Amino acid sequence: MEAARLPDRSTVPAVNHLRPVPDPKPPAAPIEGEPASIEELERWATVLRIDCVRMLAVAKSGHLDSSLSSADILTALYHRVLKHDPKNPEWPARDRFVLSKGHAAPIQYAALARHGYFPLEDLMGLRKIGAQLQGHPDMNKTPGVEVSTGSLGQGLSMSLGIALALRLDGLDDSHVFCVLSDGDCQEGQTWEAATAAPHFKASNITAIVDYNHLQTDGTTEEVMDIGNMAAKFAAFGWDTVEIDGHDMGAVVEALERSRSLDRPAAIVAQTTKGKGVSTMEGRFGFHGKAAVSPEFAADALAELEETLERQTSELTEGAPS
């Protein structure tokens, strides 16, 4: 019965006003084999950003600046740090990823699609009736999504539950990574989870705070100041580092380091909302704004494609011919 409601592929809208994304090369690093280099990861982050702009231009709805803010973190995770197998999304020993700031779903969908969890063209169904890509991640509709999120503040508790279950199953090499937003850290529940993780000695969990200092109604400093995130997590008993969330080298290093600690790990990533699209960067007034107009999208794409071209030529020049 459910299936009858799904539109067929031919109804997925065409994206006439947008140029196609250049075929991204080199391909994603396979699970075995060479890990992607920092330069390759930076380029992948641009590819995922481009995907987000295109998706939202077609969906005419969603949270673009929130997705761009997390782009480097999710690229580092999906393209290098996470142990996962797109051919076998249910692989029990995989690492788990939880997007507590579920409204940034587009960036996760882009990463999943680029790894072949589902066809790239499915990205264009985002937020449309019958599509598998819901406005917020839905574990029963989208392969690769571990738990459904969208209500802020719940993701860290869910991640802790996953971490404890992995430990019970003896899957000691599997790790849980959870990305949180400013809003997540304003919800009391996040601090209930932050209290519980060290208590249960969950050393297989990493919380990454995408601290972009902007929320729906203004800056976090104006609306509800969450202050020194690193000091807070440290006070709750977490191993804590603070990094530039767009410095790919630092992101990768912090994530990889967090795997092998004796405590839960918090990475406070200072970020810029809308990163990569200069008209949006760090500016209030874009959050959840449905109006990603074709003109805005075209400008954003032009800028990102320029970045991509530069990154591509730097990569190919550096490579042996």
Added chain:
Amino acid sequence: MASTTAPGEPKATRAAYGDALLALGTEHEEIVALDADLAGSTQSLKFGKEFPDRFFNVGAAEANMMSMACGLAATGKVPYCSTFAIFASGRAYDQVRLGIAHNELKVRIGASHGGVSLGEDGASHQMIEDIALMRAMPKMQVIVPADYNQAYAAVQHSWKNPEPMYMRFGRPSTPQVYEEVPESLGDGVDVLREGKDISLIATGHMVWRALEAAESLEREDGVEAEVLNVSIIKPLASQTVIESLAKTGLAVTAEEHRVVGGLADAVREVAAEQHPVPVFAVGMGDEFGISGTGEACMEHFGLTARGIADRAREALVLKPIVSHPPLHGPEWV
């Protein structure tokens, strides 16, 4: 009082919350407003800009907001708390229950983006059981206005009455049912159109659709449908509902909500005890919402004029069967 909108111009009920709250705030110093990082969406920002000292944006922390409102009300203020319906009734249920309802405090909850018509954000944000939750909560009054003008009157009503109150508003702009802001909500049930064959009992965004359904029933089937707008779901003006049921002997309810615990059950409770007639329901079944445009979501779940009219046609066919079940043997099968 002047109508704040041109007759017929579609407008969102949440806009009325912002406008009416601002007006009330100008008159009454004891009013304070709280929001949880959605002040632009719920429109409490209009109040916040005018009265920054009496406005508390708590960030994404709904439980904190509701318990703060409890403290403010216990100390002589009249708090208006707004956020999306999902978080107002779901996330902060226990805080609302103990701090506000149990204490019988004059706190007003302005719950915006109720139902599936909020659209693209999808199931995680589409609250379809808040009327049931709030109706079951002792002492809590539940108000669901039909359009901008009635929503404006609902906020005024909330000032005049002391009980804890949950008001549900919507995201999309919808057609006007009332030409101007009504004097009051009356007893909470307005007969918008008279008819003898069937009662269409609707609330919120389903009211204008019920009026359209009634027209289609008259045009295409010669059926005279009576249309009731229930703006106060709790306490329900049972007498007005019974009068209509007694006249038509058949009802279809319509709500942007689960058919369990909402308007359908409120009407069924009254009917079952006081005037048993068949009551059919249009609403959400045992299912969550879905991403899509607001209108596409409404259509997906049959929450349309067509959906109401078809249910009414079905009800009219079934009426003789369900009203007079055979005592021995199903000869009519």
